[in-house]
Amino acid sequence: MSLELIIKNARLVTENGVLDGNLGIEKGKIAGLFSVDYVPAAGHIIDAEGKIVMPGAIDAHVHIPVGNGTHRGDFTSDGKAALLGGTTTVIDFVKPQDLSLLDSFWAKKEEVAKLSPVDFAFHAVILNRKDLQDIPALVQEGIVSFKQFMCNVDNLPGLHTGLLYETYKILARFGATATVHAENNEIQEYLTTELKNEGRKDPLAHAESRSCLAEVEAVSRAILLAEKAGIHLHVFHVSTGKAAQLIQQSREKGLKITGETCPHYLAFTREDMKEKGPFLQVTPSIKFPADQKILWSNLAQGSMDIVVSDHYAPTREEKEKGWENIWLVEGGIPGIETRVPYLLNTGVLQKRFTLERFADIIATKPAKIFGLYPQKGALRVGADADIVIWDLEKEYEVDPATWGHQADWTPFAGMKWKGVPVLTILRGKVMVREGRYLGQAGYGRFVRRNY
Structure with missing residues (x-):
């Protein structure tokens, strides 16, 4: 098996609990959740050691x-x-x-x-x-x-x-x-x-x-x-x-x-x-x-x-x-x-x-x-590869000057928080890496409710 992307050494927060393992991505979908001992071949590998991987x-x-x-x-x-x-x-x-x-x-x-x-x-x-x-x-x-x-x-x-x-x-x-x-x-x-x-x-x-x-x-x-x-x-x-x-x-x-x-x-x-x-x-x-x-x-x-x-x-x-x-x-x-x-x-x-x-x-x-599951909302095989890797140790002060949107204020300003998203993936595409925005206007898709 060869996949486009593997996230290895991850603590995966799944519907069945927090699991140590590896996650594979192919064609914008989660292609597999693997044991920590099995790392499939992949075009790209991200090492998430010490990090938390969330939907x-x-x-x-x-x-x-x-x-x-x-x-x-x-x-x-x-x-x-x-x-x-x-x-x-x-x-x-x-x-x-x-x-x-x-x-x-x-x-x-x-x-x-x-x-x-x-x-x-x-x-x-x-x-x-x-x-x-x-x-x-x-x-x-x-x-x-x-x-x-x-x-x-x-x-x-x-x-x-x-x-x-x-x-x-x-x-x-x-x-x-x-x-x-x-x-x-x-x-x-x-x-x-x-x-x-x-x-x-x-x-x-x-x-x-x-x-x-x-x-x-x-x-x-x-x-x-x-x-x-x-x-x-x-x-x-x-x-x-x-x-x-x-x-x-x-x-x-x-x-x-x-x-x-x-x-x-x-x-x-x-x-x-x-x-x-x-x-x-x-x-x-x-x-x-x-x-x-x-x-x-x-x-x-x-x-x-x-x-x-x-x-x-x-x-x-x-x-x-x-x-x-x-x-x-x-x-x-x-x-x-x-x-x-x-x-x-x-x-x-x-x-x-x-x-x-x-x-x-x-x-x-x-x-x-709201009827978006199982396409969205969970780390499960077949779901969209919408994944966030969190570093729970990094500390920072809330500062609206660093924000992505245009508002330059927040009632939370000045609070000391811990834990940052170091990698954000949407449908298999890396959108944020270490605080650097890599996304593009128009990449987002309309998601229909499953009735």
């Missing part, structure tokens, strides 16, 4: 500008950042613009294919009843999920409960996944009005307007609708402990409910907003230490499934305006490059969970939730 990470929730807003970055810059941070596949969103939802999908797919160095998939955003007619065609096109808002966010409308339920019943016919931004719109609008009437425009005012109650009520309602419709519901960016517990309880009842949280909810609390202000403005908002404790616990034991970046990167200048008036500032945090290193440090190296659970959180479980 390429999947960031299942990103917002990367296309067209308007590209002063904040685009798929070329943010895809580069993803690869530098150990992520090889991202899932972005398609919204109906001036076109139908289906036509918007085709247009965005074509545009992103020209720009992206990483593989990509899409969630479709349902904004009104008219969009429902495109669900069958989008399922055929391989859309991974159908998202709806339960509250107004950045000029995108929250939908009433009846339309959510109507959508869920349609999705049930196709075995499709519903995804939801779950905050109660009436509670959020009431609190916002009350705070503005008090003259509040400080950064904490926005956080207080997106309350724990609003999230918990909406998550509870969405789960009830999903149970009645008989669908898989995935809850986006869970920020409260009580919402995480609702997801856990629904699973114990046998419902197919999954959830995600984000590094900023695990790392920061309202207390941190006194220092970081608008640079921690996100929707849902940053919450409290008690919420963090539950999120970490549920993440470790598996009832909180995955961690996503929810990457969106307003410029420093745009964010700075929030010190004067937070209501004029867009939410968002650049996280596409820091998500995986953060979890490695605070999850694995601080012994909150194992390397196997780490791989599950960042790669295997997102692939399974």
Whole structure:
């Protein structure tokens, strides 16, 4: 047997545990997992002695500008950042613009294919009843999920409960996944009005307007609708402990409910907003230490499934305006490059969970939730050769000046971390080597969901 590439002397983080061995790559696929004693002939050999070999990470929730807003970055810059941070596949969103939802999908797919160095998939955003007619065609096109808002966010409308339920019943016919931004719109609008009437425009005012109650009520309602419709519901960016517990309880009842949280909810609390202000403005908002404790616990034991970046990167200048008036500032945090290193440090190296659970959180479980497995998400024969080699000993300080994307700020700046991706491979091609970016725009491919 002769292969294109062998990674030898590796500690392979597989679905069956951490194994010492060698991994072979041929024609962009993983061709074999071999014992440490057997090294097949290969055109190229990479020695990974002392390193950890992981599946390429999947960031299942990103917002990367296309067209308007590209002063904040685009798929070329943010895809580069993803690869530098150990992520090889991202899932972005398609919204109906001036076109139908289906036509918007085709247009965005074509545009992103020209720009992206990483593989990509899409969630479709349902904004009104008219969009429902495109669900069958989008399922055929391989859309991974159908998202709806339960509250107004950045000029995108929250939908009433009846339309959510109507959508869920349609999705049930196709075995499709519903995804939801779950905050109660009436509670959020009431609190916002009350705070503005008090003259509040400080950064904490926005956080207080997106309350724990609003999230918990909406998550509870969405789960009830999903149970009645008989669908898989995935809850986006869970920020409260009580919402995480609702997801856990629904699973114990046998419902197919999954959830995600984000590094900023695990790392920061309202207390941190006194220092970081608008640079921690996100929707849902940053919450409290008690919420963090539950999120970490549920993440470790598996009832909180995955961690996503929810990457969106307003410029420093745009964010700075929030010190004067937070209501004029867009939410968002650049996280596409820091998500995986953060979890490695605070999850694995601080012994909150194992390397196997780490791989599950960042790669295997997102692939399974959104129908990309077994093509993506695991070190297994026949899967795409999306592989990251990690040096767990190298220490560094988080510095946005070294990043791949255009944002020059992060709330994680100055933190001391350990562990870097020294080699990132996408479908057999080396994209990053020792921090040097070797990728190219347009190499990324659209990945269809397996229905």
